[in-house]
Amino acid sequence: MQIFGVDIGGSGIKGAPVDLGRGDLADERFKVLTPHPATPDKVADGVAEVVDHFGWQGPVGITFPGVVTDGSTVRTAANVDKTWIDVDARALLSERMGGTAVTVINDADAAGVAEMEFGAGRGHGGTVFVLTFGTGIGSALFIDGRLVPNTELGHLELGGHDAEKHASTKVKDDHDMTWEHWARRVQKYLAHVEMLFSPSLFIIGGGVSRKAHKFLPLIKGIKADLVPARLQNNAGIVGAAMQATKEA
Structure with missing residues (x-):
């Protein structure tokens, strides 16, 4: 089974389809530079560009470099623009990708989940x-x-x-x-x-x-x-x- 993953970082936005059976990328990842200032609209455009690069149709999981509550609301934004605070990231990113089903999770939490399931924490x-x-x-x-x-x-x-x-x-x-x-x-x-x-x-x-x-x-x-x-x-x-x- 493949699902698309996107990782929003302070310097780059990168993503690829993921083979969830192997816990590894199913294709070479594609990356764009994180815009500066990293406002919600500009970052959402970058995420859409990464997903569109693969012509992906289906659910997308997205990391965010800050606290995300209830899988949607951004509470902190240390390394992106402060206008992210209190934004419904799930709604914004879904809308930017034409209504695609989106989930949002803190970036380190996402990395941890993967390492505990498939990596050094298994x-x-x-x-x-x-x-x-x-x-x-x-x-x-x-x-x-x-x-x-x-x-x-x-x-x-x-x-x-x-x-x-x-x-x-x-x-x-x-x-x-x-x-x-x-x-x-x-x-x-x-x-x-x-x-x-x-x-x-x-x-x-x-x-x-x-x-x-x-x-x-x-x-x-x-x-x-x-x-x-x-x-x-x-x-x-x-x-x-x-x-x-x-x-x-």
Whole structure:
């Protein structure tokens, strides 16, 4: 069975049909740049462009980089335009695609759902975090395999600032940090989350996960197991498609 998934990020909007039997993309993903400012109308146009690229007809699952309540209403918008707040994203995106059935889920939650079903979290009980490092830091918390939605722990205070302003991949790139320097920042963030929640497993996702060998071995003193996401930066697309199936 195939369902279409779209992942809205701070820098790009990417999507593809997803083979839900394998938990993998059924075709090479297509990406457009996230518009700036990333207003609802402009982002909706980008999502429609990604879906139209494949000539897709059918349900579409879509991630959003912020809190989404009741599968529709946007409550936060840290890395897109603030005019998203209180928008009915499901209605807007469905209308832009001619009435297509749409589901909307927090981006890190989508990545987490996919990793727990098909990736590094498969079969793990207890407390598990999937953390996505990119423009910001996304978090997905699972208790015995069940998602606790919209945790948004990239906004924990760390050193007087949002953690994602201290340890996201964007911060690394903007300041041209070495892997060693950035790994120390990630370590400080993980230690803070570990102090609060005592998880048994951290799964590190986002685009940087494909370079996990460059920084994960540099992180010391974390008691939880620390592993890269197996689905890497496709996890959000896969999880969005999974959510679309659940709500169909």
